[in-house]
Amino acid sequence: MAATERHIRRRTEPAPPRQRVVGDPVPGAVIDFRSVTKKYPSGDIGLDDATFAIHPGEFVFLVGSTGSGKSTIMRLLIKEIDPTYGSIAVAGRDLSEITHRKIPYYRRNLGVVFQDFKLLPNRTVHDNVAYALQVTGGTRRQVREKVPDILRLTGLSLKLHNFPDQLSGGEQQRVSVARAFVNHPPLLLADEPTGNLDPETSVGIMQLLYRINRTGTTVVVATHDKAMVDRMRRRVIEVSHGAIVRDEQAGAYSGDQSTGDFGALWGEGLA
């Protein structure tokens, strides 16, 4: 058979069923991973048959040691990479159906916070946050209305005209959170948001994320900050060697701990 005919047949035939997809889509889930496997070209397995669903308004910790697959999940969610098998749906939308050209529009519905902040170095705090609005075609008026608000929420009102390199790590991460949230996305992803920060600053960032969660935004935080997870007692999904090994409500960082003092310290911190 000529190569062209093979090609045409492959195009007209329905795609072969994806391997090992189980279960139906979870209705109403913000994030729906079904049997997702990611193999990297190097042969490493980033994620192995992971299935979980996250519902609107949840605050979820994704825990696990480095290389366990937390970052793979994050990168899959922002569609920086595609899964080898399985399907991912965000807000009911199958990510494999989003073409390369549509990715920017998809990303506007997500807020993303990174460990290394990823701020634009030659823009002020204000302009960094404003950029996220301008990207979506936000007018000057919207920028004038929304940016000061969000900066007040994140406690950066006084640092408006500073450049990122004039800020402390905690402040930079606050800018990053502000930028992620300025569009009020339904889903906020944070990949090791406190990885580069000291414990006290970390609490501040976590409180900020929690406050954002309370406005109804779903928040997913990948972290290996044990103290923080144990203290907050939210839903914990543990990843190990690419597989989901634990998924419990109000969990601790490690599975063998009891879920005793639920949010005791945390409640004080917020009040």
Add this chain to the structure above:
Amino acid sequence: MRFGFFLREALRALRRNAVPSFAAVATVLVTVLVLGVFIPVVQATTGAANEIRAKVLVDVYFKRDATKADIDRVERIVRTDTPGVGRVQFISKQEALKSEREAGRGEFYDLLGSNPLPDLLRVTPTTPDAIGQVRDALSPVSPSGERTVVDASIDEVQDRKENTDKILSATRVVKLTMGLLAGLLALASLLLVANTIRLSMYARRREVEVMKLVGATDWFIRWPFVIEGVVVGALGGVTAILLLGVVKVTLVDPLASDFALIAAPDTMNFGLLVAVLLGSAVGVSALGSGLSLRRFLRV
């Protein structure tokens, strides 16, 4: 509103990256300057070479007893039956003598008392390189190795062989060298500008990555870079052209009357040169910016 935003973004980037931007402007400036000097030089040189080459001729001398009919017959042969013939000019004995007198050699002929000059047909080949063809057609080489003539009334066919060969080979070398140099220079300019842009782009690849992660479309990121390229190209190009203009007015124009090379008729006029240089400066740097961004947009 959109264009205004992109323009502001481009200007901000230029301001915030002053040193790389200045390097890019300087590169464009130097390149345009060199090209601006070199293009007219190449043109003047090839123009001069062409002018010299136009002096390559074949003279067909008639025998002294050739009649008007003979001359007409030969002229017809030359015009219609000979390949490679461009212009044919008949110069009678009298005209030949007259031009000799104009050249200041009249007294020698006065001494002779009669006109020794023959009638002749001056044949200009279509291209200088066709001269051998014309000569061979009018004066074929016989099997014995001697030159004969196609018509009995022709005395001799001359192409001033030595001069011709020298002119042809010398001008060919000049034209080839100039063409080669011009090509190399254009290539070097292109690579230099492209490389400078790539460097300044590479320094900002993280910025581009962040923009993509925030949800910016490719063109939303690209437009400011393209506009930046246009501004850089225009700044460098305009400065270079102003410098060229100053040099032209102060140095070249006063000399033009004294040096045939500078006043060579084939030189591009200054307005066209300016347009070409400015257009290519802006085009290359804008395209370069837009294209070298592509690698960094794949996030």
